[in-house]
Amino acid sequence: MNERIVPEQAAGEPAIRIRGLRKAFGAQHVLQGLDLDVRQGQVTVVIGLSGAGKSVLLKLILGLLRPDAGTIEIDGTDILSLPPRKMRALRRHFGMVFQHGALFDSMSIYENVAFPLREHEKLPEEELARRVFAALADVGLEGHEGKMPSALSGGMRKRASLARALVRNPRFLLYDEPTTGLDPIRTASIDRLIHDTALRHPEISSLVISHDMTATFRIADHVAMLYDGRIVAEGPPDLMLHHEDPLVQQFIRGELSGPIPT
């Protein structure tokens, strides 16, 4: 799309550093020793099969689930040893776009986007409105602020959720399939938004979950593939495109024959 301001090697210490992460639900081992770095100023995209544990990974990073083993460090702080109050304070630096939006269905779109501002920043009402409308404009939802979430299409809900995640300019952005279910034009504009947000704010670290290969290679500084509970391959997008691992090749090209059972 255009040049990266932070080249792969020059990027600083990882903002999020994950080592040996394991998580099982009963007998189902979802993550089995996952290592991943999310570098500051970069957009890291995690790709992987449906059910691979990508959403679980995001919930572990936010502390919504507890891992069975492993460490997660955010800016060098081990979050698993943080007391709940500290963890809650840390989460205020995160914006999360849930896979299915997770909008509050008792509130209008405006109130949904205003919610994190009302909770954490004491703003005069005009300033609040200005920020909310700016966030809604970013995602192309002007004019829909009065609607309830149930009156929106799936794609619109997703964009409202994106506006809610962005409105406080958080330092960490976690996107769970931000463009799944959107039309190609919207997809491109959300990709541009993710990319531009990262470009404009070098202090932001973004972690995007995606199935969408076009989008992935459009926005990523770093791509990691999650398979069988681990990151099996990672690197800058152009390297990943020509990665020798047949798993990566099969996934990127969406082929039916290969090491991934279909």
Place this chain on the structure above:
Amino acid sequence: MQPAPPPPAGHPLARPLIQGVERVGRTTRASVEELGRHGRILGLGCGALLHPPVRVRHWFKQMEFVGFQSLSIVMITGVFTGAVFALQSNVAFSMFGAQGLVGSTVGLALSRELGPVLTALMVTGRAGSAMAAEIGTMRVTEQIDALEAMGVEPVGYLVTPRLLASVLMVPALAMVFNLVGILGAWFVGVSVLGISEGPFVARIDWYVDPDDITGGLTKAAAFGLIMAVVGCTRGFYTEGGAEGVGRSTTRAVVDASVAILIADYFLTSAML
């Protein structure tokens, strides 16, 4: 030929015993876990009152929902309970010509028992179920995760206003129930059964103490707490999509109703 299945472990006669013990163990563990969940919601819900933010707007919204919106159902139940109680006690008292006691009997029964208990059961069906359904839906659609993700403590946000509203509004509604119940009894007693009005009213005043009323309202507050804790806990720990929300809602109403009736016995015997 098929190979014979391996014989199950243990002496054949001991097997049902082992299974029985296992079942008791599992049930005990599950009940202890359930109790822990309710305790956690109650503790965090009350604890949130001590920390900012104080969400007065949410309190009022819940009070409106639990209280004002239950008013009509409580009034209808109250009038007919008082009326039918007057009919029934009239049958009993007219056997020995003590119809003048109908009013005071209804007054005592309402303020001490029927008002608090029936109000709590009606409000549980209306508001307790809604608490489980709303919070349960928020759980399964990840809205509670979204609250957490934004650094908002979900129990303080969702549960505390409902606890507070229930503890305040169930007694208020029970008071309304008492009043309209007496009116129902008065109408039936005086207009339908022809009991003279003077003694009907005077005896109520005579027999019903302020203590009967405050005792009844204290119980109502406790029932409100039970309803809200059970409804919110069921909602908060909902699993399994829309079906799970349905299950939580039903269990909330059943559990809260049973718990209210059991608590009624113990509170009453403690107050006597």
